Every structure is written in structure tokens, then in C-alpha cells.
Amino acid sequence: MKPGFGEVLIAEGDVDLAADEERLVREFRRQLDAGLWAAVPLADAHGRRESRMVQRFDEIPRDAERVIFFPRAAGGR
């Protein structure tokens, strides 16, 4: 998510392919190093939607469709 852009595709790939996974891990780290938060939208057993905040690549479920990066929260006015 970015001001003036909305959704921007950063990287995509298949985690079962080593080269793709390496690239995804690299991009994941780059976004977190830039200070962004990462979340994975999920559905629970009852179909209710929620998200999981992740800080490491291995916390992302293998079948996750996407990871969303967004600016870190700060106390507002």
C-alpha cells in the first residue's frame, strides 16, 4: 500500500520453486527492513476473515495467496 498508488505488486512467485522462494524471501526482508509491516489475510475454520501479522518469512502459511505490506502504525492525533 502506498499513498497515491493503492495496491502495488512487489513480487510474485511459487514458493515450491527454490529460485522463486529465494527472491520472495529477499523482497520480504527488503520490505521489512524499510520499516513496513507485513500481514497475511486468512479465513478461519468458520470462514471468518482475519489477518496474521508476520515478521519472518517462515511464519507465512505455505498456501498463503499473498502478503500485504503497509506502513508501520504510529500514534496519531
Add this chain to the structure above:
Amino acid sequence: MLLALAATALVAIALLSDLILPRLDEGWRRLRARRRRLPRLDYDPGRELRAEQRARELLRSCVGEEEWTMYRDLGFIRVWGRQADGPEGSRRSGGAPYAYLVYPHRPIVAYLAQTHRLLGEYCIAFPDETRPYGSARLPDSDDVLAKWMALTGDERRLIAMANMHLPGRQLDPEQVRRDLWRLSQWERRRMRDAAHRPAASSADASA
């Protein structure tokens, strides 16, 4: 005589150089900065609209159908709280169910689900300091989605980071209560529609 005056002037200049040189340097830098051509960061309504449309699609694809229609129809999303004794820092819920109203670019409001008593306002922002278009502000729907993800993903952390205020600091409590009333009306209508839908579809089938 002339030599003595010149020597005195040189000594005076040398002594004053510590004061004069930084000012000259600063003046030169200011002059250069004024001349430098800065990129124009004009507000572009078309770009903002496209960004908002993309953000709405993303929000729709992440939250449930109920939350999406709630946002589309009412302009906010309700997120149920999960902490045993209510949100940190506010008037505690005493174990009663509570929820948050999530508005775009406005504080999150916590309230008791049954009595609609307001518990607190949580001011939170997601500033993008890269300011790609001179603004740190996400599109409205992205702001709602960021709050939804942070609340459902780690409610305690988000609430701890927020600036907590008593109800009424930024949002008019009467307006919030009206929104809660609109929400209850909206839910009743949905339940009524859902109850009528199977009957209508079976009637269609028999006809």
C-alpha cells in the same frame, strides 16, 4: 601609516572571519536552493481516485463479505475485540463483548456491543515517510484495511501504540451513536433479507 592601517584591517578581517564566513556560506546555499528546480507534487484527483479504486478492490478481497458491504453501505467497519477485559487503557469492559468502529483516517472507537457505551478513541496513523506524491496519507480504503489487519492480527500491539483518548475528543459521541444505530438497522435489514431469500428462491423454483 597606510601600512599600519592595512595590517589592522587584515587582522580585523581575520578575527571576524569566524562570524562572516558561515553567514556567507549559508547565504550561498540558500541562493542555490532557491534556484534548484524541485519536482512538482501537484494534487492529481484522477490519480487519487484510481488509487482509491484499487484500494477498495484490495479491501474487498481481504475482509469478509459482511465487512465489505458494511463499509460500502455505512462508511466504516466493525471489528470485534478479543481481549478478555476490553481494550488496554480505556474504561474496561468488565468481560462484556466489545468492538471497534474503524473509520478511514479517523480514530478507532471502542464500544460495548450490548449497551453501545463508548470506551475510548484510539488515534492511529500509517504514515508512509517516503511520501511518493508529497503525501504520507494512504487512500481511505487502504487506511481502513491497514487498521483491520493490525486489529485482527495483533489487537494488543495496535492499541498499545495508539494515542488513547476519552470518547468525544475528535469524534462527536452523538455521531458515533447514530452510526451504531445505523449499524443495528443495517444488520436487521440483512437478517430480514437473509430470512426471506430461501423462501423467495423456493417460491421461484415452484413457479
